[in-house]
Amino acid sequence: MSAVSQSTSTLRSRGVQTIRFFARFTLGQRWEHLLLFVSFTVLFLTGVVQKYRNEVWSQDILSSPERLTLIRNIHHIAAIVLTIEVIYHLARAIYLLARRKMSPAMFPTWQDVKDAGRMIGYLLFLTKEKPKFGKYNFEQKITYWFLFFGIGIMVITGLIIWFPVQAANLISGAIVPAAKLAHSTEAIVAGVFVLIWHFYHVHLERLNLSIFTGRLNEDDMRKYHAAEFERLTGESTDAPDRGGQV
Amino acid sequence: MHRLRWALLTVMALAAVIVIAPRAIAARFAPIGPAVSDRLWQQPPPVTNDACLACHNDPSLQKKLYNGEMWSLSIDLKDHASSVHGQAGLACVQCHTNFDESHVKNPVQFPGFNANDRRDASLKLVTVCQQCHADQYAKANDSVHARAQKAGDVNAAICTDCHTAHTVRRLTDPVTKQLLPDARQWVPLTCAKCHSTIYNQYKDSVHGAALTQEGNLDVPTCIDCHGVHNIGDPTTAAFRLKSPNLCAKCHADPKIMDKYGISTQVLNTYVADFHGTTVTLFQKESPDAETNKPVCFDCHGVHDIARTDDPQKGLQLKQNILKRCQVCHPSATANFSAAWLSHYIPSPDKYPVVYFVNVFYQIFIPAVLGSMAILVVLDISSIARRRLRKPKDRPQPPAGKPSDTDVTGKESSHG
Numbered sequence: 001m002s003a004v005s006q007s008t009s010t011l012r013s014r015g016v017q018t019i020r021f022f023a024r025f026t027l028g029q030r031w032e033h034l035l036l037f038v039s040f041t042v043l044f045l046t047g048v049v050q051k052y053r054n055e056v057w058s059q060d061i062l063s064s065p066e067r068l069t070l071i072r073n074i075h076h077i078a079a080i081v082l083t084i085e086v087i088y089h090l091a092r093a094i095y096l097l098a099r100r101k102m103s104p105a106m107f108p109t110w111q112d113v114k115d116a117g118r119m120i121g122y123l124l125f126l127t128k129e130k131p132k133f134g135k136y137n138f139e140q141k142i143t144y145w146f147l148f149f150g151i152g153i154m155v156i157t158g159l160i161i162w163f164p165v166q167a168a169n170l171i172s173g174a175i176v177p178a179a180k181l182a183h184s185t186e187a188i189v190a191g192v193f194v195l196i197w198h199f200y201h202v203h204l205e206r207l208n209l210s211i212f213t214g215r216l217n218e219d220d221m222r223k224y225h226a227a228e229f230e231r232l233t234g235e236s237t238d239a240p241d242r243g244g245q246v
Numbered sequence: 247m248h249r250l251r252w253a254l255l256t257v258m259a260l261a262a263v264i265v266i267a268p269r270a271i272a273a274r275f276a277p278i279g280p281a282v283s284d285r286l287w288q289q290p291p292p293v294t295n296d297a298c299l300a301c302h303n304d305p306s307l308q309k310k311l312y313n314g315e316m317w318s319l320s321i322d323l324k325d326h327a328s329s330v331h332g333q334a335g336l337a338c339v340q341c342h343t344n345f346d347e348s349h350v351k352n353p354v355q356f357p358g359f360n361a362n363d364r365r366d367a368s369l370k371l372v373t374v375c376q377q378c379h380a381d382q383y384a385k386a387n388d389s390v391h392a393r394a395q396k397a398g399d400v401n402a403a404i405c406t407d408c409h410t411a412h413t414v415r416r417l418t419d420p421v422t423k424q425l426l427p428d429a430r431q432w433v434p435l436t437c438a439k440c441h442s443t444i445y446n447q448y449k450d451s452v453h454g455a456a457l458t459q460e461g462n463l464d465v466p467t468c469i470d471c472h473g474v475h476n477i478g479d480p481t482t483a484a485f486r487l488k489s490p491n492l493c494a495k496c497h498a499d500p501k502i503m504d505k506y507g508i509s510t511q512v513l514n515t516y517v518a519d520f521h522g523t524t525v526t527l528f529q530k531e532s533p534d535a536e537t538n539k540p541v542c543f544d545c546h547g548v549h550d551i552a553r554t555d556d557p558q559k560g561l562q563l564k565q566n567i568l569k570r571c572q573v574c575h576p577s578a579t580a581n582f583s584a585a586w587l588s589h590y591i592p593s594p595d596k597y598p599v600v601y602f603v604n605v606f607y608q609i610f611i612p613a614v615l616g617s618m619a620i621l622v623v624l625d626i627s628s629i630a631r632r633r634l635r636k637p638k639d640r641p642q643p644p645a646g647k648p649s650d651t652d653v654t655g656k657e658s659s660h661g
Contacts, residue, residue, distance in 0.1 A: 053523050063531040068524070123624040125631075146614075164585050165578050173584025177592075178599040180520070185607045192615055200622045205629070 020218040022232065024135075024210045028092075033211045035085045042078040043154075044191050046071050051184050076162065083155050105135040108145065112138040132226035132237065143198050150190040157183035297350055298338040299323060312362045321412060330416040341374045365400050368411075375405045385475035393479075401440075408436050431457060433467040447549040452556075454549075464502050470495075483536045487529040490516060493542045515589040516542070538574060545570045561588075 096102035118131040160167040160179035226237040361367035376383035394402035417429040438445030448454035456462035494513040516522035552559035592600035
């Protein structure tokens with residue numbers, strides 16, 4: 001699926017060189033991420049204000065019934081956007097997977113457990129070799145599936161506390177306070193997760209903007225997705241390939 | 247000469263009328279200012295009670311008011327003597343200040359006082375209370391009753407409607423200033439003089455029944471919620487938003503609640519849930535905001551508060567609490583009432599779903615986020631250590647392989 005593209009750039013000191021780029025995300029996937037990013041941020045901000053209503057800063061924002069209604073409406077609109085995005089994402093993934101038009105690279109495998117074990121060994125200086133990762137390394141799979149289930153919980157519990165009477169009729173009344181607690185707590189879990197795990201890996205460890213640009217350069221491919229690089233190019237990552245350089 | 251004398255006399259008489267009359271009128275109808283003295287009752291009265299009672303002891307003594315109504319002016323000294331004022335030795339004229347010697351000499355010509363009707367008379371006389379009770383008088387002036395008076399409702403309560411005029415009773419302990427046990431029982435009966443419908447609800451409520459039937463002094467009387475002299479309007483949005491604090495004054499106090507085995511968590515648990523959080527927020531931020539969120543009395547009742555285990559009205563009965571839910575959630579069915587935690591703190595017995603969701607997150611959060619944080623820290627330290635170590639023990643590239651630097655000149659991944 002991944003295509004290799006080449007871009008030629010002129011570096012004054014080194015002359016002309018070609019850097020290979022590898023397609024990583026489709027335009028649709030990039031838009032999906034943007035939608036997720038915006039709705040998640042809006043939901044988190046408007047939700048945190050409602051969660052910490054006993055705090056002074058929150059009370060300054062929610063100072064009147066009109067403000068509270070406004071914040072709640074924004075939260076609900078963002079929730080609808082996110083829910084539609086989730087449904088689209090699932091429907092598209094199921095359709096493409098069923099028709100074998102998309103590789104099931106995001107599904108966790110036994111290899112990921114071994115990779116994680118080896119990575120911890122590498123981090124603890126027990127092994128010198130970093131494991132070779134495929135298209136999505138175990139860290140990225142954790143990010144995806146953690147948010148997948150987290151957002152699932154948020155959507156379901158959110159709908160329950162948005163429509164408590166209907167939820168009580170369908171399931172039971174006690175599900176409403178349980179959903180409220182889960183919604184409020186899971187939100188913090190998801191928020192903190194994005195802050196410490198996702199932001200660290202895409203901003204601090206390395207700046208990875210492939211979800212916005214859609215592509216990853218050869219350098220990062222070799223370093224972080226060696227197995228995928230080998231699969232796509234047939235080249236070995238043990239010896240740095242210099243073929244691209246003219 | 248004769249004519250001149252008459253003219254002179256006329257002028258003198260006129261002068262006398264002009265000079266003296268306003269003074270006499272002023273003396274009689276002078277508005278009574280703020281408290282003359284705290285110690286008024288300690289000063290010797292200018293006129294003894296005997297002088298008053300010489301006439302006012304006569305049961306047939308009456309006065310015709312402007313509207314033609316006959317008003318009895320007789321007073322039974324025993325009433326006054328048994329009152330708190332009588333016991334303190336207060337004389338008639340220390341309250342009835344607008345009478346002087348002229349009234350004693352000629353009461354018909356100098357009645358000292360006149361009024362359109364009985365109520366008008368009371369409204370005029372009541373102003374004397376502030377001579378000694380300035381604080382209470384000022385507070386009462388700020389009350390819902392005073393506002394109704396100003397709006398033209400002459401029947402709205404004034405001092406004497408509650409305290410009576412001549413049989414004023416002692417209500418507080420002179421030392422502790424606390425309401426006397428008897429007084430607690432008088433309060434609802436006093437309010438009932440006008441608010442009889444509410445009294446009938448109150449006397450059968452859990453609080454009212456305990457007070458009227460058992461003489462329980464822990465239960466609230468009217469004034470514990472509504473205030474004493476500065477009684478506010480209980481129909482405002484502000485009163486509604488503040489009302490949970492009124493209930494919490496007793497219901498969050500273990501000193502009172504432990505006696506009856508009632509939970510003191512009622513306010514906490516209310517505030518922690520949807521409705522209470524919003525009410526508390528608005529109470530602080532916009533106290534006059536109208537809110538449709540229920541407060542204590544929306545579910546438990548206003549004056550007809552029942553025990554929660556009352557066989558008919560108790561909120562522990564599902565159909566009773568459901569009725570309350572349906573006021574705001576019309577489509578709620580029997581399932582819905584369990585959505586409210588009923589002031590319980592979730593436990594394995596009460597609301598186990600909520601309890602176990604909480605337990606789950608107490609384990610899940612430190613386990614997952616903690617281990618992720620550890621991985622991130624490990625990653626940072628690994629990168630840092632490898633970078634620091636590089637210049638010294640940089641591994642030699644295996645034989646036959648060109649170089650360790652790639653196109654961009656950075657270190658390659660496996661270095």
